[in-house]
Amino acid sequence: MENQLSADQVEIIQEFIQECTDLLDNLEPSIVAFGELTQNSDFSPTEEKMPILHEVFRLFHSIKGSAGFLNFSHMATTAHAAENLLDKIRKGEQAMNGDHVDLLCRTCDFMRATLDQVACQLNDQTMAREADELTGRLKLSLGEPRPASAATETPAGCAEPVTPDTGLLDLAVTPEMLAAFVQEAGEQLQEMEEGLLAWSRDGDSNSLIGELFRKMHSFKGNCGFVGMADLERLSHRIETVLDAARSGTCPARTRPADTLLNLIDTLKGALTDIAGGGKGRIDGLDLYLELLDDLLPADRQGNVSPPAVPRLGEILQEEGLVSAAEVDRALESQKQAATRAETQPAGPGGIAKRQDLRVDVEKIDNLINLIGELVIAENMLVHSPDIEELELENFSKASQQMSKIVKELQEVAMSIRMIPVAGLFNRMTRLVHDLSRKSGKKVNLITGGTETEVDKTVIEKITDPLVHLIRNSMDHGLENPEERRAAGKEEIGTLRLTASHEEGEVLIRIEDDGRGLNRDKILRKAVQKGLLEGDGAGLSDHEVAAMIFLPGFSTAEQVTDVSGRGVGMDVVKQNLHQINGKIDIASSSGQGTLITLRIPLTMAIIDGMMVRVGESRYIIPILAIRESFRPSPTAITMTPDGGEMVRVRERLFPVLRLNRLHRVAGAREALDEGILILLENQGRNVSLFVDEILGQQQTVIKGLSGYIGEIGQVSCVSGCTILGNGEVCLILDAGNLTEINPVTI
Amino acid sequence: MKILLVEDDFISRTVLQEILAPFGICHQAVDGREALKAHRRALNEGSPYNLICLDIMMPNLDGQETLRRIRELEKEQGIGGSDMVKVIMTTALDDPKSIMTALVKGSCEGYLVKPIRRDTLLAKLRELGMIQE
Numbered sequence: 001m002e003n004q005l006s007a008d009q010v011e012i013i014q015e016f017i018q019e020c021t022d023l024l025d026n027l028e029p030s031i032v033a034f035g036e037l038t039q040n041s042d043f044s045p046t047e048e049k050m051p052i053l054h055e056v057f058r059l060f061h062s063i064k065g066s067a068g069f070l071n072f073s074h075m076a077t078t079a080h081a082a083e084n085l086l087d088k089i090r091k092g093e094q095a096m097n098g099d100h101v102d103l104l105c106r107t108c109d110f111m112r113a114t115l116d117q118v119a120c121q122l123n124d125q126t127m128a129r130e131a132d133e134l135t136g137r138l139k140l141s142l143g144e145p146r147p148a149s150a151a152t153e154t155p156a157g158c159a160e161p162v163t164p165d166t167g168l169l170d171l172a173v174t175p176e177m178l179a180a181f182v183q184e185a186g187e188q189l190q191e192m193e194e195g196l197l198a199w200s201r202d203g204d205s206n207s208l209i210g211e212l213f214r215k216m217h218s219f220k221g222n223c224g225f226v227g228m229a230d231l232e233r234l235s236h237r238i239e240t241v242l243d244a245a246r247s248g249t250c251p252a253r254t255r256p257a258d259t260l261l262n263l264i265d266t267l268k269g270a271l272t273d274i275a276g277g278g279k280g281r282i283d284g285l286d287l288y289l290e291l292l293d294d295l296l297p298a299d300r301q302g303n304v305s306p307p308a309v310p311r312l313g314e315i316l317q318e319e320g321l322v323s324a325a326e327v328d329r330a331l332e333s334q335k336q337a338a339t340r341a342e343t344q345p346a347g348p349g350g351i352a353k354r355q356d357l358r359v360d361v362e363k364i365d366n367l368i369n370l371i372g373e374l375v376i377a378e379n380m381l382v383h384s385p386d387i388e389e390l391e392l393e394n395f396s397k398a399s400q401q402m403s404k405i406v407k408e409l410q411e412v413a414m415s416i417r418m419i420p421v422a423g424l425f426n427r428m429t430r431l432v433h434d435l436s437r438k439s440g441k442k443v444n445l446i447t448g449g450t451e452t453e454v455d456k457t458v459i460e461k462i463t464d465p466l467v468h469l470i471r472n473s474m475d476h477g478l479e480n481p482e483e484r485r486a487a488g489k490e491e492i493g494t495l496r497l498t499a500s501h502e503e504g505e506v507l508i509r510i511e512d513d514g515r516g517l518n519r520d521k522i523l524r525k526a527v528q529k530g531l532l533e534g535d536g537a538g539l540s541d542h543e544v545a546a547m548i549f550l551p552g553f554s555t556a557e558q559v560t561d562v563s564g565r566g567v568g569m570d571v572v573k574q575n576l577h578q579i580n581g582k583i584d585i586a587s588s589s590g591q592g593t594l595i596t597l598r599i600p601l602t603m604a605i606i607d608g609m610m611v612r613v614g615e616s617r618y619i620i621p622i623l624a625i626r627e628s629f630r631p632s633p634t635a636i637t638m639t640p641d642g643g644e645m646v647r648v649r650e651r652l653f654p655v656l657r658l659n660r661l662h663r664v665a666g667a668r669e670a671l672d673e674g675i676l677i678l679l680e681n682q683g684r685n686v687s688l689f690v691d692e693i694l695g696q697q698q699t700v701i702k703g704l705s706g707y708i709g710e711i712g713q714v715s716c717v718s719g720c721t722i723l724g725n726g727e728v729c730l731i732l733d734a735g736n737l738t739e740i741n742p743v744t745i
Numbered sequence: 746m747k748i749l750l751v752e753d754d755f756i757s758r759t760v761l762q763e764i765l766a767p768f769g770i771c772h773q774a775v776d777g778r779e780a781l782k783a784h785r786r787a788l789n790e791g792s793p794y795n796l797i798c799l800d801i802m803m804p805n806l807d808g809q810e811t812l813r814r815i816r817e818l819e820k821e822q823g824i825g826g827s828d829m830v831k832v833i834m835t836t837a838l839d840d841p842k843s844i845m846t847a848l849v850k851g852s853c854e855g856y857l858v859k860p861i862r863r864d865t866l867l868a869k870l871r872e873l874g875m876i877q878e
Contacts, residue, residue: 012841019849054825058816058852065855066848069841090826 013122016066017115021175027059028108029426032433035101050090056104057086063111072124074131075114081138082107088142102437103134103141110134116175120277177427181226182275188219189271193264200257206246213242218464218571219267225431225467230282231270237292238263244296256295263288361456364416371406371413372700376722378406383725414601417457421499421508422450424459428470428497435474442481442491443474448498454506458599461579462508465572469510469595470495472569477514477593487590489513505623506599513592517585519544526550545585546683549573577735580606580621580718582681608699608721608731611677611690613658614667617729618690619699619721620677624734626685628677628693636671643743646676646687653678656742657689658732661716667691684738701731716740746875747787748772749797751780751811752835753804757859761798761835764863768876769795777806777814784815784830788822794830796875799853801836801843808834809843812851831873833866835859 030052060083067075082104088094114127124131195212199205216239223231238260245256266282274280282288382399425447432445454462478484478493485491496511519541526532526547549569576583581599600606600623608619629648637645637652644655655676659667668674668691676687701719718733746769752758753775762771772794774780780799787793797815801808812832819829832853836843847853855869870876 009841012845015842016845016849019845023849050823050825051820054820054823057826058829062849062852065852066845069844069848069856087826 010122013070013118016070017119020063020066020111020115023059023062024108024111025426027056028105029429030056031101031104031108032429034096034104035098035433053086053090057083057090060086060107067124072114072118074124074127075111075118078107078110078131078135078138081135081142085138085142094142100141103137105433107134107138112175116178117277119175126277178226178274181222182271185219185222185271186268188215188222189264189268191215192219193261196257196261196264200261204245209242209246213239213246214571214574216242221467221471228270228274228280230285231267231280234263234267234282234285234288237289241292241295259291259295263292364413368413368417371410372702374406375410375698375700378402379723380726385725414455415453417455418453419456419459420451420453421459424463424466425450425497425499427463428466431467431470432474432495435471439474440480441474441478441493443478443493443495446494446496446498448496449500452499452501452506454499454599455601458506458579458581461575462581462597462599465575465597466508466510468569468572470497473510473512473514473593473595477512477516479515483515487515501601506601508597508599509594510597511592511594516589516591516593517545517548517587518589522547540683541587542585542683545587548585549583582623606699606701606731607696609677609696610694610729611675612692612694613662613690614664616662616664617694617723617727618658619697619729619731620679620688621731621734622696624679624681626678626680628675630674631671631676633672639743641743643741644671646671648678648687653685653687654742655689656686656737656740659689661740679734679737681734681738686738686742688732688737699731746770746795747792749774749780749783749787749794751775751777751797751803751808752800753802754800757800757835757861760861761866764861764866765796765798768870776803777808777811780811781806781814781818785818788818788824793824796870797830797832799832799834801834801840801847808836809846809851812847812853816851831855831875833857833869835861 033052034049060079064076064079064083067073067079085094085100085103089096089100110127110130113130114124117126118124192212192215195208195215199208199212216235220232220235220239223235241256241260266288270280270282378399382403387395429445429447432443435441436443473495478495479487479489481491484493490513494511494513496509498509498511500507500509522544523532523539531547531550549572572583576597576599579599581597584596584598585593586596587593606619607622609622609625611618611620627648631646635647636655637647639645645652646655655671658664671689674689674691675693676689677693678685678687699721702721703719704717716733716736717730718736719731721729721731723729748765748769748771750758750761750765750771751774752761758773758775762773765771772783774783780797784794784797799808799812803811806814812834815830815832819825829852832851832855834844834847834853834856835858836856837859844856847856854873857865857869867876
């Protein structure tokens, strides 16, 4: 059939895909919303909920009609079945229960998967099996006269969304999510490969293995999120091996790096399969798992081995044949997709609704870069030493006008990169829904401020942290219904996700009304893991809370596939750090936890304070500064190990001399002749000693080249900027500054 | 069955009327505006149309926009699901793109390419379960 399609028809199909994707995007949250209504009891349509039901009905109706028109029969029949179900519910002939919602969600997923398939192959033939299954189940749920009993009978598959082999899980992902997953996972694997190579070359290094472990953890999480069971199992085992290696309990004779490198290749292969529309199955999975067991100390093998290994092997071998054929076809369709990618505006852009233009991000980055240069050039021109002494009335008028335009230009260019967080939040709606079904905890997710616009890079960077934080809230924060009842709370937990703007920052709040952080438990764990000296009795609640962000920290008694290894929070911190974001955590026991992410609006320009040390100038991000002052000699105290502390309103802060850190010559040495700047980051403080403060200025951030970047990591520099006179000036990294120990420099 | 025929061309309109007359009451409108008025009136009277045959290319208000507003009106009045009026788009051109739009955006039930033929129209109605035979 493909051969007979004209360019015109292909275009129509693409339009169809686009339209349907838009419809699905809009309606998925509504469907999920029904899920909340059906949490306690069956839902019968009421006046105010009717319009939503109608909307959902119309979606399936439209899909049925247009899919039928384009001869996508599987899609049409499935949509028809869903439509019938909805109509019955609408007419009150059947009450809606959680399984119906689940079924509708799956139907949406199926639609997306099919659209994806259609995008590659221009037909939906390959979806026959899924379509039959789904249609069957939709019809089955129709046949039940009163669905009260259906809850126990119908869900042939819905009650077991965690079982890997139903084939249904393959559907629980939207094409965009899958595309994003493939891209991200590919990058993660690449980084891990490099890390493993370094490990194999340079021998054991704890930071290296820790890094690998973190990456594998993220990778595993992603795999689980998109329902790639085989990938998840394999990466979970690899993670366990890395964990053993990190704690040094690996049998000495083994060199895990080489084995793991081979497995990375296997993961990559599976990923390629997924990219081409395959299911990401791994042939001979149990063989690999056994291989990994050899790398583990004997006592850890038992508790990680899956119960049903022997029989799975046969099944997998059978499926191995299928999978080989699938890979071939996948490669084929990948080629097709690649050639089409140039002409097809994929994704939920909504061309028809808005006048959107798809532009390569690189072009915009380039534009912003150039504008940054323009700001600098303008500065150099206006403050040129050649005209400094002259009275030039016309020139200064013209230059003022130019400054104004440049500033506006800069603002417009920045706004190009801004996108609302609504899309990100919608993804979380789905995550919460799935997690809630998985864990049996009832949650009501409330999102707010979805129209808040944030830089696109920022969105990309906070997606992972947000997933981790929400998982944590669901896993550790919120209690199960029984516990909540016992604590006298509403059975259904509340999770609030809001975004807002505040003085050049974007605040994202994740708030739950769960059990809150347990101070004693955290302290006990911290001592046990050697992350804390003493008993921590003198620490403020705030400082205790910040401990959960330390690598390797987890208070969960049990490691589940949702969370508990103590890497997630570390990822959150690392990612936020990359975008100069901050994280605040406030919690009251039994009342809930509020996590606030503070992210600078843009990563390209910051408000900076310029300071001088000797002949060098530095920029300090203003957001990190708490206060600056000239200390009196009596406020300085020496510690036994040679460190200096300064007393500010009965609190002592360590003094860090910037001239010693960066070995700047000619700087002041006496503390009472210079200025101390008190910095704060994630509850940690340090007072930085500099010669003088030169003033505040808008700073265009320039990245450091890769090779300098590595040095920069050590010396607490996050980037540089170019001053009006052409001089390069380093931007200090408050996060790093607060973490180093001044005595050791 | 209550039917509304929306068609600016006299001959086409008459042909439709001849074919459909045996199955119910046929009202006629010559453009989208008239059609909307009729639709609104029928809704308010509590006896909405069961079927609307809607031409795509018409003066004043074209078929696509008319369809969109028909659905909007229904939405306002809380009519949805299978209670929505069945709409068959008629089009002179075999223009898949505009059919696509009507199907996706307007959730119409079907389309027919002009010239309208008795057997295709009746087949469509049977398919929609509007007539038996």
